[in-house]
Amino acid sequence: MEQKTYIPKVQEIQRKWYLINAEGLTLGRLASRIATLLMGKHKSNYTPFFDTGDFVVVINAEKIKVTGKKLEQKLYRHHTGYPGHLKEEKLVDLLARKPEAVIRRAVWGMLPHNRLGRRLIRKLKVYAGPQHPHQAQQPIPLAIEE
Template sequence: MPVNRSETVMARPQETRPRWYVVDARGQVLGRLATRIATILRGKHKPSFTPHTDTGDFVIVINAAQVKVTGRKLDQKVYKHHSLHPGGLKTETLRSLLARRPTEVVRRAVWGMLPHTPMGRRQIKKLKVYAGPDHPHAAQQPEPLKV
């Protein structure tokens, strides 16, 4: 009598082919955009998702300078960095960071949603963020991603 078995399929890095997606951040809410991008980078949108294997895809974000934030986050959200020297705490508001380096705002939002492990560090390298509408990744034939 045959036994009905269901086997768990584990993805292997050499078996997966990463795809490239392009996302237009113009008018998108920062947190919702970052959540969707983090899902794609981790590979959780695929049926073959395996937590211990990097099965994610590449994401290109264009128009990062025109991302939206809700509420009073522009003035209330503060990014902090410490140089590990006495008195080395540096703070910067979202408004000033968005004016100075808009790509860093999107990158930090996505990094906060990825695991802070060696795998997360590999996955954040698959994120390419550009302030304007142009990107140098046309050879990879990225597909537009609806967010």
């Protein structure tokens, strides 16, 4: 008897909205949980090459914590494209200037780096404070244990 591989149809995918309060949560553990939700790995119809994931809204991004000496030692680097223009910024400075970028970059590192990953990262909404404009979607509050 031949078994067929099940691939979910677009109409069958049930997308939910989750609300995560990042206050006091560790950055890496939070990012891995968010990446799991975005990819849909928590669902029974998960398919690696197909977007079956949910939307995630993260609030209080400015109140995350990191372990060890990462605040002073972790560097974020990017190149502008001009010779000699490699820019470096410490985690503490990026967290003060743009706390949403810290979570977004951590999650992006855990997603596939291709068209699918770019589609998944668009479903992540990160906000520095406790307010967000997604009340109409009725996001489900999700408690993440440390």
